[in-house]
Amino acid sequence: MSVDDQLPLFGVPGGRTPTGGPSPQVVADAFDQARLTQARLLAGLTKKELAERVGVTAAAVGQYETGMTRPRPELIPRLAEALAVPAAFFLSGRPHGKLDGSMAHFRSLRSTRAHQRAKAVAFVEQVWELTHALERRVRLPAVDLPGFSGGEVHVETPGHPAQAARALRARWNLGTGPIHHLVRHMEAHGIVVVVPPPDPDADTVDAFSTSHLPRPVVVLTANRFDDIHRHRFTAAHELGHLVLHGDVAPGDSQQEREADAFAAEFLTPRDSILPRLPGRADLRRLAELRDVWGVSVDSLLYRCRELGLLSDSSAGRAYQRLKSLRGQPGFTGEPVSLYPGEQPILLRQAFDLAARETGLTEHVLAAELAWPPARVRELLGLPDPRPTLRLVP
Structure with missing residues (x-):
């Protein structure tokens, strides 16, 4: 049975194809222009490129x-094929978490091209749609984040970024020591965290977040870096944006500095880390602290300079020595895959629970979302059921 066979028509009158899917005429009559834009952006196509294919x-x-205008019925199958979606994807009536690119904080805004940002935003829209479909079956953790309320951000003035970081630690009962499993803590407080599959077309997209959906979403990309310490700092940085900048238009370099300050204090509170930091550029000591606090030696060096333990010149010389130690034991990046507690699991666990309790399958979910089943598997991290075939030599 195809995906279209299982798709409801959302109250739209009209016919179906011989296989049971909605007819091109039905889709044309109830065509949702926003879905065409979303599918085109996700496919990484310009309007001209799509036009040539259709x-x-x-x-x-x-x-x-x-x-x-609306596309003629005979164009619907061509659009669906060109964009690798079921024809019913273009039907109106399904929940759509529409998000403008100006509503997302991109960590590498200057190096991220406009079409890459647009594609990333369309991805987040789909993440929300998947989350919404799962929430119809499973109760996810309530959003517990200062300034966030039901998709509309009402700012509770957090003051200085470091103050906001300390306040959130207290609110989440994290104490004053190292934070283990940061991503799990974020998910436990209602934040949807995702790591999209590698995409060569989005190699400059680092990480981004938004508060402008019914749930805050943080995207931690794996395209450019696979280092657990950078991964954790980036997660804390995006958390800082959610707390500090929910009502502010993104793109200001000052916001990036504030998010960095929030992340540093959130991961290494001043009063806790200061007595443990060396009074000189002792890289071996910093490597030991790295393993305890889960932040990079670079970050700890910056913290030493920020807290007045090192002068700018001493810190500069230390960075040069650190550069020469890259790849040596204690100074090598570790892949995120070695740390399950820093990998998002909220959506996958929600799906697994719904599958056990309600019989939900990836095909049912795909039909509801009007996605190819492969897209559902991709976003949930489900294995591909198709066998791997190889030619016999």
Whole structure:
């Protein structure tokens, strides 16, 4: 049975194809222009590229996406094939977490091209749609985050970033020592954290977050770095954006500095780390602290300078020595895969619970979302059931 065979028509009158899917006429009559834009962005295509694949002009695609005109019924199968989605993907009526690119904080904004940001935003929209579908069956943790309330951010002035970090530690009962399993703590307090599959077309997208959906979402990308200490700092950095900048338009370099300050205090509180930091650039001692606190030696060196233990010149010389030690024991990056507690599991666990209790399957979920089943498996981290075939030599 195909995905289209299982898709409801959301109250839209009309026919179905011989296989049971919605007919091109039905889809054309109830065409949702926003879905076309979303699918095109996810496919990484320009309007011109999509137009060439479908056999229309770029202007026509633009008119479809603005709702000025609708595609003719005979174009629906071509659009679906070109964008690798079921034809029913274009039907209106399903929940759509629409998000503008100006609502997301990108850590590497300057190096991230506009089309990459647009694709990343479309990905987050799908993450929310998947989350929403799972929440219809499973109660996820309530969002416990200062300034966040039901998709609308009401700012509780946190003061200085370091003060906000200490306040959140207290609110989450994290104490004053090292934070183990940071990503799990974020998920336990209602934040959706995802690591998308590697995408060569988004190699400059580092990490980003948004508070402008019914649940805050943090995306930690694996394209450029696979180092557990950078991964944790990036997660804390995005958490800082959620706490500090929920109502502020992103893109300000000052916001990035504030998110860094929040992350440093959240992971290594001043009053706790200061007595343990060496009074000189002792890299071996910092490597030992790295393993205890889960932050990089670079971050600890910066913390030493920030807290007045090292002068700028001493810190500069220490960074040069550190550069020469890269790859040596104690100074080598460790892959995130070695730390299960820092890998998101919330959505996968919700799916597994719904599967046990309600019989939910990836195909049912795909039908509800109007996605290919492979997309559901990809976002949930489910194994591909198809056998791996190889040619016999």
